[in-house]
Amino acid sequence: MARVTRADLHGQGRAGLARPGSARGAALRQFVQNCPGPSWETVISFARHPPRRRPCPSEDVMSNTASSAGDKAGKAHWNQVWSNRSLPKPVDPHARGFRQYVRQAFHREFVRAFEGMDTKGQRLLEIGCGRSAWLPYLAREFGFQVSGLDYTEIGCAQERDILASAGIPGEIVCADLFEPPERFVGAFDAVVSLGVVEHFEDTAGCLRACARYLRPGGRIVTEIPNMRGLVGWVAKVTDRPTYDVHVPLDREALVKAHRDAGLHVLRSDYILPLDVSLFGVGSIGSRWLRLPAVGAASAVAELVWALDARGLAPRPNAVTSPYIFCVAEKS
Numbered sequence: 001m002a003r004v005t006r007a008d009l010h011g012q013g014r015a016g017l018a019r020p021g022s023a024r025g026a027a028l029r030q031f032v033q034n035c036p037g038p039s040w041e042t043v044i045s046f047a048r049h050p051p052r053r054r055p056c057p058s059e060d061v062m063s064n065t066a067s068s069a070g071d072k073a074g075k076a077h078w079n080q081v082w083s084n085r086s087l088p089k090p091v092d093p094h095a096r097g098f099r100q101y102v103r104q105a106f107h108r109e110f111v112r113a114f115e116g117m118d119t120k121g122q123r124l125l126e127i128g129c130g131r132s133a134w135l136p137y138l139a140r141e142f143g144f145q146v147s148g149l150d151y152t153e154i155g156c157a158q159e160r161d162i163l164a165s166a167g168i169p170g171e172i173v174c175a176d177l178f179e180p181p182e183r184f185v186g187a188f189d190a191v192v193s194l195g196v197v198e199h200f201e202d203t204a205g206c207l208r209a210c211a212r213y214l215r216p217g218g219r220i221v222t223e224i225p226n227m228r229g230l231v232g233w234v235a236k237v238t239d240r241p242t243y244d245v246h247v248p249l250d251r252e253a254l255v256k257a258h259r260d261a262g263l264h265v266l267r268s269d270y271i272l273p274l275d276v277s278l279f280g281v282g283s284i285g286s287r288w289l290r291l292p293a294v295g296a297a298s299a300v301a302e303l304v305w306a307l308d309a310r311g312l313a314p315r316p317n318a319v320t321s322p323y324i325f326c327v328a329e330k331s
């Protein structure tokens with residue numbers, strides 16, 4: 001039985017879930033496009049390619065380093081996740097349509113995160129930047145001079161292509177975050193990681209490593225999926241491989257990990273009332289179950305977003321919210 005891929009949902013693939021040109025197909029494609037990147041892509045990819053625990057020989061050194069910090073996914077896994085993927089369009093928070101909902105919520109968090117900071121011309125590093133749609137956005141919206149670091153060659157190559165096609169200059173370095181290139185240590189005014197730190201057993205250790213890239217007074221923005229809430233419960237039942245490469249953290253645990261890493265926490269919040277795209281329905285094996293499940297998820301998402309736009313959805317909370325942000329400063 002053919003399984004759905006992101007390309008299928010974009011009308012380019014083999015499963016034919018969303019017929020190009022059909023209204024329903026357009027809605028589904030839009031629904032997928034508007035998910036904030038790492039999580040949707042990762043959920044589908046985990047389901048389609050469960051983590052390979054045996055690294056190829058050239059990956060031995062890096063994998064050993066990472067596993068000493070408790071890397072639950074591993075480089076070989078991410079290499080596989082990023083292979084044969086189409087590149088995402090850079091995030092444009094001003095694009096019209098209420099389906100921009102998730103990206104706009106992230107945009108609001110970034111605006112709050114960099115409040116009071118003169119970001120123009122300052123240096124920002126995205127750690128775990130593989131195939132990220134956010135680096136061009138961070139350059140355009142805030143005037144940051146952007147760089148990225150990731151330990152997968154393919155993720156780095158894709159990120160270079162994303163920046164080049166957006167016409168944004170930026171250096172992408174292929175390295176393990178625990179082994180910073182000398183010239184990157186203390187060199188950045190801001191560090192961002194989206195969906196990275198929750199993959200390490202030692203969250204504070206990972207954050208301490210991320211903070212090494214910051215100058216004193218620099219700001220760090222961390223986003224993770226709320227695997228302690230609904231997203232995690234659903235993944236635990238329907239998609240155990242995805243659940244197993246995460247350390248489930250709530251907001252309090254994330255804040256504590258930042259403090260344990262010696263950082264001064266400025267704010268931390270749950271984001272959005274619900275995001276059903278994280279439930280991984282696109283990866284359900286049977287087409288007959290998958291089609292109604294994706295349709296239902298799309299309908300629920302649209303309903304929640306419409307309610308939220310009218311102030312009628314639940315406030316972001318520990319149970320149903322899909323994401324957690326934390327903003328901190330290095331003293």
Ligand SMILES: C[S@@+](CC[C@H](N)C(=O)[O-])C[C@H]1O[C@@H](n2cnc3c(N)ncnc32)[C@H](O)[C@@H]1O
Binds near residue numbers: 039196
């Ligand atoms: C969930 S993905 C996030 C991708 C990107 N930030 C985005 O928003 O689309 C996590 C990324 O972190 C990278 N990563 C994980 N552990 C790493 C490490 N020890 N050093 C460098 N990169 C790492 C992976 O290769 C992967 O590209």
